Amino acid sequence: MTRTDHRYARRGNASRSNAARSAAWRVFGMEMRKIWRPLPVLAALIVLLVGSFFIVNFTYLNNGGADVVAESAEFGPVYDARARERIRSEIDKAKQAFAADMAADPQAREQGVTDYDTYQAWSERMTAGKDAPAIDAYRLASYQRINALELIQSQADIGADELRARLLDQACYTLHEAWDGYPCGALPATVSARIDALTAQYDSRSMLQYNVNLTLQDSGKWMLMTATLCAMILTSFPLTRDRQLHVTALQWSSRTGRRIRSLQMCAIGCSAALAGLFVGGLWAVWLGVRMRPILGFGIDSALYRDIAWFDGTVLQWLAAYALTAGLAAAAFALLSAGIVGAQSNGIRMLLIVIPIAVASACCVNFVIGKYLYYLGNPLNRVLAVPGVEAIALTAMLMLAVGLWLFIVRRLRRRELTD
Structure with a gap:
């Protein structure tokens, strides 16, 4: 061949390659449209609506009428010497108001x-039975204010050594259920290093109320479950619908058509991730608006003892939850779709999908989503490393991709007579 012939051959190969890529993108777009049809989207929205009731119910930002966010932001983002002085000053003011009430x-x-x-001396005498109860101080705002501020003092105003001891006790209880002097055994090096890091940043702890952290954990867990179920419902229909419309038979009539299954895998994974990110994003925006005054506060609180694997602000943790929702949705939906495959009708498909969805919901609720990115997550008893939940989800995603690649490879190697 002459140089000109080689040049024309290269141009022809490039043209065929571009045409193949263009065709692949068109097929990918068609598969995405098959997923995002009205009926599956409606079913996913119903799941989202039901899940939102649980998400809202496990949000504790109004504790008995008290504004937890405002209380967290009252003394600033860091529990430092200035915050301690302000708390003491507020206690003095509350005691003056209590004296006026008395x-x-x-x-x-x-x-x-x-x-x-x-009043405290009188209360002790009353408890000993020397006086009859006559003063109802519990209903007074001044008394409630004193109790709340003194509770903050008792929880937060401890030394670095005492903080370290409490964190060690918490880690022993979490990993070995050892408490109050029971033998704990050796802690993993990663846990010891994290306790050292938290102790070292003693002066930079925030004042997030307990219910703020609890809201992230509990409502976030329900958000992850909702995102996963929405993605699974959304992506369960296309393969079965293709079989009902005899599209699968047309695809299997040639090896080129069988390659579409790999594009279907990509479309299902992308759609599931988008659904998870959508649900996670809605949750993060909703909570972000309610927590706006404390979005820049650190998650490591002087009022909360559970050990978080990561630092970061409330805003960063909201984003982390949303990203984890996308990862969980993609992993569970791909695995579910690979197991279910193309059933002959919708009833058979649902009979397989529903048990898988229940198992997935239990896995998210009791394993993956429980105390997400905290030492209290059950997976840390198996592998105590930062982000073990994301590692588990990534492994599950790789397993799902491997299952799909096995299916695609098996289809491509079939003879046309199959």
Whole structure:
């Protein structure tokens, strides 16, 4: 061949390659449209609607009428010397208000109660049975304020050594169920290193209320479950529908047609990830609006003892939950679609999908999503490393991809007479 012939041959190969890529993109777009049809989308939205009730129900930002977000933001983003001084000042103000309340109470004057200290002494005598209960202080805003501020002091105002001891106790209980002097055994090196890091940043702890962390954990767990189920419902229909419309038979009539199955895998994975990110994004935006004053606060709180594997702000943790929802949705949906395959009708498909969906929901609720990215996650008893939940989801995604590649390879090697 001459040089000109080689040049024309290369151009022809490039043209065929471009045509193949263009055809692949067209097929991929068709597969995406088959997934995002009205009926599957409606079913996914119904799952989202039901899941949203649980998400809202496990949100604790209004605790008995108290605004948990406002309480978290009251003394600033960091529990430092300035915050400690402000808390002491607020306690003094609350005690002055309590003294004024006692001065206005005839029962208190009769019992000789003039301020908070004399009330405490009177309360101890009453408990010992020396006085009859006559002063109802629990309903007073000043009394509730004093109790709340002193609770913050008792939980947060401890030394670095005491903090380390409490974190060690928490780790022993979490991993070995050892508590109050029971032998703990050796902790994993990763856990010890994390405790050292948390102790080292003693002066940079935030003042997030307990219910803020609990809201992230509990509502986030339900969000992950909802995202996973939405993705599974959305992506369960296309293969069965193809078989009902005899599209599968046409695809299997040639080896070129069988290659479409790999594009279907990509479309299912992308659609599931998009569905998970959509649900996770809605949840993150909804909570982000409610937590706007504390989005920049660190997740490591002086008022919360569970050990988080990562630092970062509330905003970053919301984003991490949303990204994890996308990963979980892709992993579970791909694995489910690979197991279910193309059934002869929708009833057979649902009979297989529903048990898989229940098992997936239990896995997310009791394993993956429980105390996500905290030491308390059950997976840390097997492998105590930061982000073990994401590692498990990635492994599950790789397993699902491997299953699909096996299916695609088996189809491509079939003879046309099959």
